[in-house]
Amino acid sequence: MTALHPGEMREAAIDVGAISANVRHLRRLTGVEVLAVVKADGYGHGAARSALAALDGGATRLGVADVTEALALRRAGIDAPLVAWLHAPGETFAEAAARGIEIGVSSADQLLAAASAALADRPTAIHVKVETGLGRNGVPPAEWGHVFAEAARWERLGRVRVVGIFSHLSNTSEADDRAAVRRFDEALLAAAAQGLAPRLRHLAASHAAIALPEARFDAVRIGIAMYGLSPFADRTSAELGLRPAMSLRAAVAAVRRVPAGQGVSYGYLHRTDSDTTLALIPLGYADGIPRNASAGGAVRIGGRVFPVAGRIAMDQFVVDVGDHPVAVGDEALLFGDPTLGEPAVETWADAAGTINYEIVTRIGPRVPRRQVTR
Ligand SMILES: *Cc1c(COP(=O)(O)O)cnc(C)c1O
DSSP, X not given: OOOOOTTOOEEEEEEHHHHHHHHHHHHHHHOSEEEEEXXXXXXTTOHHHHHHHHHHTTOOEEEESSHHHHHHHHHTXXXXXXXXXXXXXXXXXXXXXXXTOEEEEOSHHHHHHHHHTXXXXXXXXXXXXXXXXXXXXXXXXXXXXXXXXXXXXXXXXXXXXXXXXXXXOOOSOHHHHHHHHHHXXXXXXXXXXXXXXXXXXXXXXXXXXXXXXXXXXXXXXXXXXXGTOOSSTTSOTGGGTOOOOEEEEEEOOEEEEEOTTOEESGGGOEEOSSSEEEEEXXXXXXXXXXXXXXXXXXXXXXXXXXXXXXXXXXXXXXXXXXXXXXXXXXXXXXXXXXXXXXXXXXXXXXXXXXXHHHHHHTOOTTSOEEEEOO
């Protein structure tokens, strides 16, 4: 891995080659189209660069949560098919339709708004989202007949084009996900009964795309796995053939030799038990390093791993490096690719009682992203 830029105190290196390779791998594994999910600034990796890398790896469509995120990708010059599925109350979809953004439609009201937003010469492309057991926002079974009939009517009038029908799984258990697959099949029958024949039926996100072949249909929506992280608690990235794309580094900002009994950071959660050296790492909870990872977080400096000592603060935390020679400016690696001997993001997630998704997604705006290929 290349060194931090001179004068740079912290950075998240984003290996776009890894994103492309992960998408290529998942495309081959699943045998269906890959819709690359780049919401939340590409899970913290940068939405536009992640989108381009995913398209390079064979993704045929992009997905984001909301229209604002979709418009930002269009402004970044990305003109690939792109769908947004979580909308503000009263959203008109006017700008989205004008920019050729596909709309995930979860209600009769949203269907009407999408149809009303159609251009004179171009229907609004929609994906109808159905509720199959997650308890969030799809069209509920009791309304399938009505909403599908309306969608078919708007399609005949040239106001919408039903590109897709989709839902989302809970990943609670294989039995729960299989039950949702059966409900999705019923929704597809109900749509066909109203004359709809959407080209893209999509249900699985990363977890089911890998673990539940019957959930793959025509496309899978891949988020976490394209960033090289595992959606499973009990399977590593490497076991899935994925390469983590983000590595988070900082330059040691200060070192201090201290005697035994020195309290460290707020509240003195840690006191040194002998003469030792403390190294200051300029990343804190403002940068997405969880304060409640104060016990269990660790960094690698010069090939050795050192635990966090004391409370993680807003801007910084301390590691106790003992008698190892550590100097100001040395690189401290918080996480990267475990197959290269680097710490895993899951160490931080476990320490904080959360999942890898949350750690990478919350890396804050003070941390410059640097695009690399390794
Ligand atoms: C975020 C999201 C995904 C991607 O999920 P991963 O588990 O990260 O693959 C897929 N579909 C929907 C509807 C989502 O909101």
